[in-house]
Amino acid sequence: MTHALGDFLALSRQHPWYLSPSVYSLPCGTAAQIWDTGVLCLEPDNPAGRDLIISCGIHGNETAPIELCEALLHRLISGELTCRQRVLFIFGNPAAMNAAVRELDENLNRLFSGAHAEGNEVNQERKRAALLESYVTRFFSVREHAERLHYDLHTAIRPSQREKFAVYPYLHGAPYSRAQLALLQAAGINTVLLAHEPTTTFSYFSAHRFNAHAFTLELGKVMPFGDNDLTRLTALNQCLEALISEPGWQPPPLTPEHLDVFAVSQEIVKNTDDFALCFNNDVSNFTEFEQGVLLATDQQQQWHVQQEREAVVFPNAGVACGQRAALMVVPVSSFTLPLR
Ligand SMILES: O=C(O)CCC(=O)N[C@@H](CCC(=O)O)C(=O)O
Numbered sequence: 001m002t003h004a005l006g007d008f009l010a011l012s013r014q015h016p017w018y019l020s021p022s023v024y025s026l027p028c029g030t031a032a033q034i035w036d037t038g039v040l041c042l043e044p045d046n047p048a049g050r051d052l053i054i055s056c057g058i059h060g061n062e063t064a065p066i067e068l069c070e071a072l073l074h075r076l077i078s079g080e081l082t083c084r085q086r087v088l089f090i091f092g093n094p095a096a097m098n099a100a101v102r103e104l105d106e107n108l109n110r111l112f113s114g115a116h117a118e119g120n121e122v123n124q125e126r127k128r129a130a131l132l133e134s135y136v137t138r139f140f141s142v143r144e145h146a147e148r149l150h151y152d153l154h155t156a157i158r159p160s161q162r163e164k165f166a167v168y169p170y171l172h173g174a175p176y177s178r179a180q181l182a183l184l185q186a187a188g189i190n191t192v193l194l195a196h197e198p199t200t201t202f203s204y205f206s207a208h209r210f211n212a213h214a215f216t217l218e219l220g221k222v223m224p225f226g227d228n229d230l231t232r233l234t235a236l237n238q239c240l241e242a243l244i245s246e247p248g249w250q251p252p253p254l255t256p257e258h259l260d261v262f263a264v265s266q267e268i269v270k271n272t273d274d275f276a277l278c279f280n281n282d283v284s285n286f287t288e289f290e291q292g293v294l295l296a297t298d299q300q301q302q303w304h305v306q307q308e309r310e311a312v313v314f315p316n317a318g319v320a321c322g323q324r325a326a327l328m329v330v331p332v333s334s335f336t337l338p339l340r
């Protein structure tokens with residue numbers, strides 16, 4: 001019986017905070033377990049060696065990844081695609097999707113690695129972050145030796161000079177994965193931003209806690225439901241399908257000459273409500289500024305461009321106080337990256 005699954009996203013949005021667990025079967029025989037609203041675990045009888053989490057909608061208005069995941073799920077439910085790996089689909093914030101907003105009370109992607117429990121505040125996103133952590137823990141804890149993967153799919157608020165890019169969570173000095181960078185390239189993602197410190201994002205949680213290959217994938221610009229051109233995500237979709245249904249699949253080898261890597265040169269943090277960015281709202285991600293240019297102010301504090309070729313990513317003066325309002329990044333050579 002698969003009808004509740006066929007409408008899994010709609011069902012989750014109708015029950016944005018809780019959906020009772022239930023179990024179905026896909027045409028290929030794989031058990032499909034609803035763990036909660038927006039959380040669906042696929043368990044084939046004899047899974048191959050990768051445990052894969054695909055999450056989307058952590059920010060409710062980032063709709064292209066939600067549409068991509070829904071379509072992928074439909075192909076599994078219809079039998080068009082066979083499931084051969086354990087897969088956990090997560091539609092992160094159904095209530096924010098219903099309201100067509102990034103967040104209701106607080107940015108869900110700043111609440112992982114226990115940040116949801118800090119301070120006295122209790123809100124829906126904090127509860128959801130705690131639950132999502134528990135589902136990731138449950139999923140990855142079943143097998144110790146599987147290759148753990150987590151792709152957290154997002155879209156950006158601003159247009160970007162690089163339409164698709166990955167944020168590689170901070171690895172505490174460990175080398176980066178050649179195979180994963182090759183997979184990103186196969187998925188049409190040729191720009192990688194190396195995080196410079198631990199964060200409270202979902203991808204860092206999976207990378208740090210479970211030693212998963214985990215990434216935040218930025219896949220274009222925020223658009224309303226129905227306005228996305230999913231053909232721009234065909235390569236990513238093909239890679240996800242191959243990961244799910246072809247256990248022996250490997251991406252073509254990495255071509256470093258076609259990979260653009262950026263490191264964080266400075267982080268701009270909003271401290272007070274006086275914070276302001278000194279450039280226009282239409283400045284796109286990866287725009288470079290001349291050295292010395294004033295980027296942002298907050299009362300007495302000023303941020304200037306410090307290095308040549310410094311470019312801005314994720315500028316947002318509307319974040320909560322204490323949070324990142326922009327990252328400044330500089331290009332680094334993909335040939336000198338420590339790889340394993
Ligand atoms: O466009 C923006 O300003 C934000 C897009 C977005 O949601 N990005 C993620 C990146 C997470 C990471 O750094 O790994 C976020 O800000 O949560």
Ligand SMILES: [Zn+2]
Nearest residue numbers: 059062154155
């Ligand atoms: Zn996002």
